[in-house]
């Protein structure tokens with residue numbers, strides 16, 4: 434197979450996307466990013482890249498944007514729906530993936546890498562996981578040489594879980610906690626490295642990789658590790674009862690700064706863990722203990 438030279442990336446302006454762009458450039462690929470109008474500033478500082486304006490819900494722009502690319506990395510995803518703008522999990526995750534896969538096939542790409550999420554499965558409780566699963570099914574049904582990644586929580590600068598928890602630890606005398614599930618946070622740089630390396634790894638074709646770091650923690654344990662990384666001796670925590678959290682979330686979710694949705698609450702009640710050895714073994718990565726990763730991030 435001809436080696437891939439130019440890679441088309443969706444979701445490049447996001448938290449994971451920016452790291453993936455860096456990793457791809459580090460591996461010597463030319464990177465072309467799909468960028469929605471208004472999101473261009475989010476790519477400041479990522480270095481020399483090609484940009485095409487578009488949206489995964491606008492198939493024609495995808496067809497034009499992918500011309501000349503040998504591979505596609507599809508990272509787009511949302512954690513919160515915006516009903517007023519018809520931004521639903523189904524449209525973004527499932528229809529968006531169907532559009533991207535169709536455009537990739539029409540462009541004759543030789544590799545397709547898909548970002549799903551740990552917990553995506555048939556009959557999942559949350560609509561996030563249900564639609565991530567339906568998107569995976571669309572990928573598995575296509576003729577492209579695909580690879581699927583299913584990460585647990587990904588952490589790093591600007592992430593959606595550790596960074597908000599750090600703010601709570603810094604600002605509040607008592608940190609409220611919800612959910613009883615366990616997580617397996619993995620550093621964004623390692624996820625990005627694996628995604629970039631998958632393009633040149635024939636053994637990764639038609640493989641689904643569950644992705645988690647070496648430590649399994651509850652939210653409370655994660656807060657304690659954050660406290661330690663910040664040099665705090667003891668963090669006071671309050672576990673909000675499930676029923677209270679559900680009522681509060683249903684009532685307040687529409688507020689722009691309220692951090693949780695009912696769907697996220699469902700997910701936080703589930704274990705989100707996997708075999709930590711599979712990713713390092715497949716992609717030659719050294720597992721990074723969570724305490725070390727947090728110290729590097731917050732030190």
Ligand SMILES: NC(=O)c1ccc[n+]([C@@H]2O[C@H](COP(=O)([O-])OP(=O)(O)OC[C@H]3O[C@@H](n4cnc5c(N)ncnc54)[C@H](OP(=O)(O)O)[C@@H]3O)[C@@H](O)[C@H]2O)c1
Pocket residue numbers: 443444445446447448449450467468469472475487488489490508509510511525529548549550551583584585586587588592593
């Ligand atoms: N972060 C995690 O802990 C985690 C864990 C497991 C799986 N994942 C998956 O990893 C992927 C990336 O997550 P992330 O944390 O980087 O999310 P993020 O920071 O919210 O980034 C989402 C990206 O998707 C883009 N996007 C959203 N709707 C789009 C559309 N209709 N057309 C084109 N682009 C669109 C956003 O563009 P704009 O900048 O224009 O908004 C942004 O680039 C997602 O699929 C997510 O489900 C993340």
